[in-house]
Amino acid sequence: MDRTFLELLRSVPRLNPKNASVRKCKICGRDASLFDVVDFNKFCGHECYTFGPSGVPVYYFRCPSCEFLFTDFCDEWGPEDYSHLIYNDDYAKVDPDYLGARPIREASSMRSVLKGCEGSRLLDYGSGSGVFAEEMTRFGFSKVSNYDPFSSPTRPSGVFDIITCFEVIEHSPDPIATLHDMMDMLSDRGAIFVGQTLQPFNIEEVRGAWWYLAPRNGHISTYSDVTLSTIAHAANLHYYRGNFNYVFARTELADPVRLAVERIGPRVDTIVLFAPKDGDFGTAWHKPEKSLSMTFRWSAADELRWEKVSLTPSIVRIRVPYVMEIAKDFAKNCKVFLNNDQLSAFVASGNIVAETIIREKDSFNITLRTPPPVAPKAIRNSSDERLLGLAVEVA
Numbered sequence: 001m002d003r004t005f006l007e008l009l010r011s012v013p014r015l016n017p018k019n020a021s022v023r024k025c026k027i028c029g030r031d032a033s034l035f036d037v038v039d040f041n042k043f044c045g046h047e048c049y050t051f052g053p054s055g056v057p058v059y060y061f062r063c064p065s066c067e068f069l070f071t072d073f074c075d076e077w078g079p080e081d082y083s084h085l086i087y088n089d090d091y092a093k094v095d096p097d098y099l100g101a102r103p104i105r106e107a108s109s110m111r112s113v114l115k116g117c118e119g120s121r122l123l124d125y126g127s128g129s130g131v132f133a134e135e136m137t138r139f140g141f142s143k144v145s146n147y148d149p150f151s152s153p154t155r156p157s158g159v160f161d162i163i164t165c166f167e168v169i170e171h172s173p174d175p176i177a178t179l180h181d182m183m184d185m186l187s188d189r190g191a192i193f194v195g196q197t198l199q200p201f202n203i204e205e206v207r208g209a210w211w212y213l214a215p216r217n218g219h220i221s222t223y224s225d226v227t228l229s230t231i232a233h234a235a236n237l238h239y240y241r242g243n244f245n246y247v248f249a250r251t252e253l254a255d256p257v258r259l260a261v262e263r264i265g266p267r268v269d270t271i272v273l274f275a276p277k278d279g280d281f282g283t284a285w286h287k288p289e290k291s292l293s294m295t296f297r298w299s300a301a302d303e304l305r306w307e308k309v310s311l312t313p314s315i316v317r318i319r320v321p322y323v324m325e326i327a328k329d330f331a332k333n334c335k336v337f338l339n340n341d342q343l344s345a346f347v348a349s350g351n352i353v354a355e356t357i358i359r360e361k362d363s364f365n366i367t368l369r370t371p372p373p374v375a376p377k378a379i380r381n382s383s384d385e386r387l388l389g390l391a392v393e394v395a
Helices: 003-010 079-085 101-113 131-138 175-184 203-209 225-234 255-264
Strands: 022-024 031-039 057-062 122-125 144-147 160-166 186-195 238-241 245-249 268-272 295-298 303-311 314-325 335-338 341-343 345-348 351-358 362-369 390-393
Touching (some): 101 186, 131 144, 160 255, 314 335
Parallel strands (some): 122 160, 160 186
Antiparallel strands (some): 022 031, 031 057, 238 245, 295 390, 314 351, 314 390
């Protein structure tokens, strides 16, 4: 072994959870733990290390709350750094479709989605080579503009009814700032159509082996359905879920834009149910405790209630984020009720999740029914006699 690396290994501190790396989530501000490490040369493709390793590690972090998966590797870079290190003459080797094939496919798809919007002002944000705008113009869209900080850096004047943003936000080191930049150019009755590859359902199994986690492609920010919904809520926009295409929309939409948005898919609202910050410690909840990165409370009863939760017409996703469970599969055996109706629920990424359709705005009681809480003393070598169920995050 090389002596330099041997000395480096000898300097590694003893294992201690206090040495764990965390970063503040760029979306919701929660602590995000180290998720995985890949080499800088990893790119999108089956043979993701075709060009060999660079020897430069890139650390990715994932937020347990909004599921944002990101690296801060490029946070201090300027435009010249990106141009020299990622978007250089070699970029076509790791993403040959960006020059033409992909924007042509996107234009063909969006032609039908945006039917009726041919006279609307349309901006392609992160336009790359400008092929998408050329194709849309050829399809009869008469007011199409480009903006890209690298290839078309001159900002267009005025506002736009429709902004398209395909395979762009994964390149942004600050997604919230990028969204606000688009919103500055969006009309009061407009919508942003986002094309984006989302994390797979088994991301916690594949981790850094996920093909899309690719720093050499400039993929420094990746998203889940939950992340996009969180971003929309923070920006006071409505989120519509499709298949690869998603929408951030103003509350009031121009009629042609509204029809286009509805072609993408349904509106989705996410409600996160946390353990209460305050309350009677001796009934449903034990007193708050702290882990390395969050505050939580153990449940003390088999029925947890959140009363008078206001819901609006949409598909509503209900999430209960938990840190620990007293026994294996405890969370999987929990049941979610909306008033008296049981919802289909599942466990994903440390959340109990249920979805339902709300047709009229109203207030609802949401109940989580769990298996009977158990004392740690009864199931393992512990002196803790409290009855415990789920350790649920405190907001």
